[in-house]
Amino acid sequence: MLLSVMGKCTLKPQLAGALVAVIGCTSLIALILMLVQNDSAEMPPRFQYGIVFDAGSTHTALFLYKWPGAKENNTGVVSQVLVCDVEGPGISSYANDPPAAGQSLTVCLDDAKKAIPIGQERNTPVYLGATAGMRLLRLQNATKADQVMEEVAKTIKEYPFDFQGARILLGTEEGAFGWITINYILEGFIKYSFEGKWLKPKEGEILGALDMGGSSTQITFRPTDPIKDPTSEVQLRLYGLNYGIYTHSYLCYGKDQAMRQLQIQLLKMNNMSQRVTHPCYHQGYNLSLALGDLYDSPCAEKTGAFDPTDIVTFLGSSDPGQCLKLTNTIFNFSDCSFPPDCAFNGVYQPPINGNFYAFSSYYYTFDFLGLAPQAPLPLVLSTIESFCKKNWSMVKTEYPNIPEKYLQDYCASANYKMTLLQEAYKFNETTWSNIYFKKKVADTNIGWTLGYMLNQSSLIPSEHPLLITGVNHGQWAAGIFFIVFALFLSFVVMIILFAGNIN
Numbered sequence: 378m379l380l381s382v383m384g385k386c387t388l389k390p391q392l393a394g395a396l397v398a399v400i401g402c403t404s405l406i407a408l409i410l411m412l413v414q415n416d417s418a419e420m421p422p423r424f425q426y427g428i429v430f431d432a433g434s435t436h437t438a439l440f441l442y443k444w445p446g447a448k449e450n451n452t453g454v455v456s457q458v459l460v461c462d463v464e465g466p467g468i469s470s471y472a473n474d475p476p477a478a479g480q481s482l483t484v485c486l487d488d489a490k491k492a493i494p495i496g497q498e499r500n501t502p503v504y505l506g507a508t509a510g511m512r513l514l515r516l517q518n519a520t521k522a523d524q525v526m527e528e529v530a531k532t533i534k535e536y537p538f539d540f541q542g543a544r545i546l547l548g549t550e551e552g553a554f555g556w557i558t559i560n561y562i563l564e565g566f567i568k569y570s571f572e573g574k575w576l577k578p579k580e581g582e583i584l585g586a587l588d589m590g591g592s593s594t595q596i597t598f599r600p601t602d603p604i605k606d607p608t609s610e611v612q613l614r615l616y617g618l619n620y621g622i623y624t625h626s627y628l629c630y631g632k633d634q635a636m637r638q639l640q641i642q643l644l645k646m647n648n649m650s651q652r653v654t655h656p657c658y659h660q661g662y663n664l665s666l667a668l669g670d671l672y673d674s675p676c677a678e679k680t681g682a683f684d685p686t687d688i689v690t691f692l693g694s695s696d697p698g699q700c701l702k703l704t705n706t707i708f709n710f711s712d713c714s715f716p717p718d719c720a721f722n723g724v725y726q727p728p729i730n731g732n733f734y735a736f737s738s739y740y741y742t743f744d745f746l747g748l749a750p751q752a753p754l755p756l757v758l759s760t761i762e763s764f765c766k767k768n769w770s771m772v773k774t775e776y777p778n779i780p781e782k783y784l785q786d787y788c789a790s791a792n793y794k795m796t797l798l799q800e801a802y803k804f805n806e807t808t809w810s811n812i813y814f815k816k817k818v819a820d821t822n823i824g825w826t827l828g829y830m831l832n833q834s835s836l837i838p839s840e841h842p843l844l845i846t847g848v849n850h851g852q853w854a855a856g857i858f859f860i861v862f863a864l865f866l867s868f869v870v871m872i873i874l875f876a877g878n879i880n
């Protein structure tokens with residue numbers, strides 16, 4: 378059919394030849410241009426990388442993330458490549474030797490460098506965020522805090538990365554970025570369906586975040602009621618939707634500072650006696666501390682003069698009932714400017730709403746107790762009680778591989794967390810099952826770092842991604858088909874003309 382049409386063609390051979398040559402050349406140029414353009418849109422770089430240092434109060438960790446280098450910077454595509462735990466304590470512990478804080482980061486920086494393809498280092502942003510340990514140091518000695526931050530920045534700048542700054546995060550940022558991390562990983566904001574459509578997840582799929590470090594603890598969630606205290610509200614616009622979230626960070630209510638508050642409370646209740654019974658410590662476990670160390674924190678309420686070299690010894694009594702009562706004493710449940718919506722210490726909190734992920738210290742404690750992620754409240758309480766009743770030698774025999782520095786505190790910290798969750802945040806027997814104790818999701822650690830990087834690198838668009846920009850595969854295939862067909866046609870016409878000339 379095609380040949381017969383061509384056979385009736387009345388064009389002069391020279392004109393037809395020129396036309397064929399033009400079509401052929403244009404198609405060839407178009408094909409080359411398409412290949413070149415497609416290459417530049419999808420090939421270099423295949424992945425982009427980003428680094429975030431979490432400079433916590435007890436330790437620092439480096440997180441390396443990667444995502445497709447093209448424009449597909451939408452949900453679910455940033456993944457964790459590497460976690461490197463920095464040797465030694467948190468950077469705030471280097472207040473008297475700031476250069477050592479910087480030095481401590483080099484092993485992890487070297488590891489990250491090895492994990493990033495050669496040539497892409499300069500295109501890799503690095504952020505360092507310090508949290509409550511540095512907030513406390515800044516309260517104690519702002520000059521020393523500045524020196525530590527300068528030294529860590531200096532060390533990172535010695536590497537060929539794109540250093541974007543080292544700073545102390547606000548408590549509200551720490552809470553909000555943890556919340557973004559969880560909901561980003563779990564596709565709470567937006568889902569990309571198999572049919573290639575962007576879907577808005579159902580209302581209830583947004584999770585709250587409960588984070589507890591060594592020095593502060595954060596609660597972040599989307600309340601049903603309007604937020605009455607603007608200081609605890611964070612407004613976010615993600616993928617075309619607005620989110621008003623409630624967040625609060627309690628300084629001095631991280632696990633280690635809470636443990637210190639319990640000790641100070643006991644000492645005060647015992648008139649600064651040198652030997653004090655500690656109901657949360659196991660019988661047979663004794664802990665001696667110099668008063669200078671015990672009170673060396675802005676979280677330590679000093680009630681009178683003391684000799685910093687004096688020693689106090691806490692004697693464990695394995696008494697869970699008294700321990701739970703003691704944990705209550707470090708909270709003030711009476712002051713409230715927004716009655717009845719307060720957690721503790723006069724801090725506003727709307728009623729909790731939805732499911733929560735509880736991570737860091739929450740996870741360590743509940744995982745240690747061997748509780749299933751959704752163990753019912755009565756079982757949790759009885760498990761804590763029976764663990765706290767054990768004496769120290771039983772505990773040590775039962776858990777020979779757990780470092781003593783953690784083992785000594787599980788009873789105290791479990792009771793402290795129960796008081797915080799039930800009395801302060803108001804989780805009850807029904808809502809208890811809405812808490813999921815987690816460390817990782819989809820091979821990504823839960824914490825504020827991913828949310829921080831997504832925000833700093835503008836990886837979450839504020840508007841809905843209606844169109845996928847660039848040439849998609851369907852269009853690309855159609856283009857190639859058309860060009861190949863045009864070339865084939867030119868070739869056939871040429872053969873016909875050539876054959877005609879011979880005849």
Ligand SMILES: Nc1ncnc2c1ncn2[C@@H]1O[C@H](COP(=O)(O)OP(=O)(O)O)[C@@H](O)[C@H]1O
Nearest residue numbers: 433434435436590591592632633737738741783
């Ligand atoms: N494996 C573990 N078991 C029990 N406690 C732990 C473990 N690892 C860390 N911790 C403690 O849990 C608390 C929270 O840890 P983390 O979230 O790393 O704190 P931060 O961010 O303040 O450095 C700290 O008191 C830390 O010492």
Ligand SMILES: [Ca+2]
Nearest residue numbers: 433508590737
């Ligand atoms: Ca932390």
